[in-house]
Amino acid sequence: MVEAGSQYRQEALKPFMECALNVWKDTDPGIELVTASQMQKSTIKASKGKYCKEGGEELNGQLWSMLPEELVDRVLAFLPIHSLFRARTVCKRWSSIVFIPEFVDLRAKLSEVGCTEDSYYLMFPSYGENLDCSAYYPSSGHWQSLPSLSFLPAQVKTIRQGAGGLLLVLDNRTWVFHVCNPFTKSWREIPRLTHIGKECQTASAMVAAKDSKSYKIIAAGIAHTQVYDSMTNKWTVSSGFPGHLEILMFRRAVCRGILYIVALQAQELNRIGLVAYDVQTSHWMEIEDKLPPRFVNGHVVECGDYVAMVANVCTEERGHTTTTSLHVFKLHPVTKLWIEISRLPDQMFSEFMEERRLCGYSCVGVDGNVYITCSTGVRVLVFDTTICQWHWIENCPFPLNRGDTDGVHAGYSFKPSLNACA
Numbered sequence: 001m002v003e004a005g006s007q008y009r010q011e012a013l014k015p016f017m018e019c020a021l022n023v024w025k026d027t028d029p030g031i032e033l034v035t036a037s038q039m040q041k042s043t044i045k046a047s048k049g050k051y052c053k054e055g056g057e058e059l060n061g062q063l064w065s066m067l068p069e070e071l072v073d074r075v076l077a078f079l080p081i082h083s084l085f086r087a088r089t090v091c092k093r094w095s096s097i098v099f100i101p102e103f104v105d106l107r108a109k110l111s112e113v114g115c116t117e118d119s120y121y122l123m124f125p126s127y128g129e130n131l132d133c134s135a136y137y138p139s140s141g142h143w144q145s146l147p148s149l150s151f152l153p154a155q156v157k158t159i160r161q162g163a164g165g166l167l168l169v170l171d172n173r174t175w176v177f178h179v180c181n182p183f184t185k186s187w188r189e190i191p192r193l194t195h196i197g198k199e200c201q202t203a204s205a206m207v208a209a210k211d212s213k214s215y216k217i218i219a220a221g222i223a224h225t226q227v228y229d230s231m232t233n234k235w236t237v238s239s240g241f242p243g244h245l246e247i248l249m250f251r252r253a254v255c256r257g258i259l260y261i262v263a264l265q266a267q268e269l270n271r272i273g274l275v276a277y278d279v280q281t282s283h284w285m286e287i288e289d290k291l292p293p294r295f296v297n298g299h300v301v302e303c304g305d306y307v308a309m310v311a312n313v314c315t316e317e318r319g320h321t322t323t324t325s326l327h328v329f330k331l332h333p334v335t336k337l338w339i340e341i342s343r344l345p346d347q348m349f350s351e352f353m354e355e356r357r358l359c360g361y362s363c364v365g366v367d368g369n370v371y372i373t374c375s376t377g378v379r380v381l382v383f384d385t386t387i388c389q390w391h392w393i394e395n396c397p398f399p400l401n402r403g404d405t406d407g408v409h410a411g412y413s414f415k416p417s418l419n420a421c422a
Contacts, residue, residue: 073097077106080137081183081416082144098184104418111417119415121366121380122146122162123373123396133182134396135414136380138367143396151185152178163254164208164215165417177217177228179206179422188422190217194235195224203249205259207279213421216279218259220247225277225284238282241275245286248298253365255302262298262309265290272298272311274331289337291329301365302413303385307331309338310363310370325349328370328383342388348381351392355379366413373411380411 067075076084076097088095097103121136132148149156152169156178160168169178180187208215217228222240229236241247244265251262263275263286272295274287291298295311302308309329314321326344331337344352355374364371370383380393 073103073106077103077110080139081418082135082137082146085183098418108417108419119367119413120144121364121369121371122412122414123380136371136393136396138369141393143394146182149180149182152180152187153189159412160204161206161254162412162414163206165415165420166206166208166215166422167412167414168204168206168217170204177204179215179217179230181417181420181422183416184418184420186422190228191233191235193219193226194237195221195226203247203252203259203261205252205254207254207257207259208420213419218277218279220259220261220277225282227279227282236282239284241277241284242286245275247275250362251299253300253302253307255307256305260287260300260307262300272296272309274300274307274309287331287336289331291338295327297360299361299363301363301370303330303365303370304368306333308341308365308370308385310372323353326352326372328385330385341385342383342390344381344383344390348390348392352381355381362411364411364413371411 076087076094079087084098088098119138121138123134123136133146135144135146136142137144149167149169153171155171155173156169157172158170160170160177162168165183166179166181169180170176171178175193177190178187179190203218203220205218205220206215207218214230216230219226219228220241222243224240225238226235227238228234241261241263246264248262248264253260257279259277259279260274261276263273265271265273271290271293273290276285276287277283278285291309291311294313296314298309298311300307300309308331311327311329312323313325313327314323316322326349327340328342329338330341332339352372352374361372361374364373368384368386370385372381372383373379379395381390382393383390
């Protein structure tokens with residue numbers, strides 16, 4: 001067991017050492033613990049407490065232990081958060097570093113200038129006891145297994161959204177919301193909604209401030225729209241969304257402080273459109289332009305500065321409905337007109353339909369990429385909106401079903417933050 005623990009700590013050190021090779025150049029030139037030629041020419045590996053070059057020549061591990069504390073902190077601050085939390089197993093100080101205000105502030109400053117990690121694509125069971133999480137990290141192209149949300153009260157079941165380094169979680173039985181930071185394990189139970197009932201609760205979402213120090217929760221229904229402000233710890237109530245619309249509660253996205261929800265007109269259920277709620281003005285508005293009638297099963301996603309819609313075309317023949325293609329549309333930010341930007345290539349569409357079979361799919365926007373996940377599978381299709389290209393990512397290697405769900409999974413966009421407080 002001791003040897004296994006030592007090996008784990010050595011593996012945890014690797015990201016730190018690789019990051020150190022890049023960070024050392026920006027530090028005090030007077031620090032000459034390891035020469036430039038040593039650091040630039042060496043590929044560092046962990047081996048029984050020493051770090052070796054590919055050719056076998058050892059670099060003394062004591063050199064790394066002599067680094068000034070402030071330099072070590074700076075290197076740790078550059079690590080992706082999953083590597084940082086793994087590195088916490090190395091020593092007591094590293095274990096407690098995420099709770100040191102100066103370190104948290106340093107990571108926050110790096111994040112503001114884009115020096116830390118991208119957002120993750122998270123996959124959870126849609127409900128269950130454990131709510132174990134798998135996270136896809138785009139920069140590395142690999143999945144990471146993240147801690148479960150077992151620190152939350154046992155009755156909390158459903159993930160609703162991620163925003164500002166926090167997750168919005170709902171107790172389906174009581175309609176009580178919880179907000180948590182999955183990395184620092186801080187959480188808060190939100191006061192009960194002012195109005196509870198079928199007509200009062202349809203769609204929920206969270207909007208976080210840029211500084212990650214405050215957030216708002218929107219609970220939108222036919223009769224009322226209720227908004228919770230973390231700064232006041234209170235709900236306010238305004239009018240509900242337009243009554244002539246059929247709202248698809250789980251097909252929503254937040255972009256630039258506006259909540260967008262897929263909506264169908266009661267008289268034309270085959271016309272896909274959007275309804276939008278401006279959190280600042282507490283005002284609902286309907287996007288007039290609709291997708292052409294042949295498009296169905298619309299999903300709205302956030303793609304940076306604009307929202308996009310994923311929809312498919314279906315044909316009916318002899319009473320059978322067949323999905324024939326999958327398309328992505330962009331909502332023009334000025335004209336508010338839908339513009340088609342891509343169609344899934346035929347070969348990939350065949351693969352997608354084989355993966356999908358008879359189940360549905362969900363869509364999430366993460367840093368300009370659209371992630372499309374079949375509800376009962378772990379294979380994910382990605383559309384990169386910046387270069388208009390489709391690709392599959394590697395299958396999720398971590399089991400998401402622990403026997404307490406029906407196997408249905410849901411995806412979320414999530415940008416980690418140590419200074420996000422529930």
